[in-house]
Amino acid sequence: MDAIVIILALFLLIGVIFNGLGVLGLLRFPDLYTRMHAATKATTFGSVFTSLAVVVFGLWSYFRTVDGQFLTLAIHAFIATLALAITNAVSSHALARAGHKMGIKPMPAVCDKLEEFSP
């Protein structure tokens, strides 16, 4: 009982800290690409950890009381984690590509090496 509370609190604390750092970076960084760097990577990591806390809780409850709904909870939370991890990476890539095609430069930019490869 106590060990599972400590593990869940650790996972949730890691998730809250990384989500907070991501939102802080989204608010404070100077241009689009650094904001995207903070917001997508840190919030993906944090949300994966809070969902993994739910997976651990479901597995622990399943092994405590052999009840099928907890296994359903753990598997569905793991699928949600997987969907989150895959879709966030792809959508942030697409947004960065859209930002470059809009002509947004990084803040202290002196040259754009990507421009040579995309006519």
Place this chain on the structure above:
Amino acid sequence: MSGVWISLDVWFPVVGIFLVFIALCTVRLFRGPTPADRAVAVDTVNTLTVAIMVLLGVAYQQIIFVDVAIVYAVLSFVSTLYIAKYLGGEM
């Protein structure tokens, strides 16, 4: 149904903190100088919403919320891709 569930009281404070984070993302959503900044803010809000839905599924002991979170993640991914295509001038 709630006989086998152990309530741990660690889920609701995390949900409250995530709601504060969503409110902070809304600041960037209104202040963002370019439309791509606003799209990044919406993407962050979607990620936090999926995390909140997974946590609320445990907190309210309703597993159907987690399925809603999966569908919301996939649909927000498609909408973000369409917004990126529109912003890049490819539509």
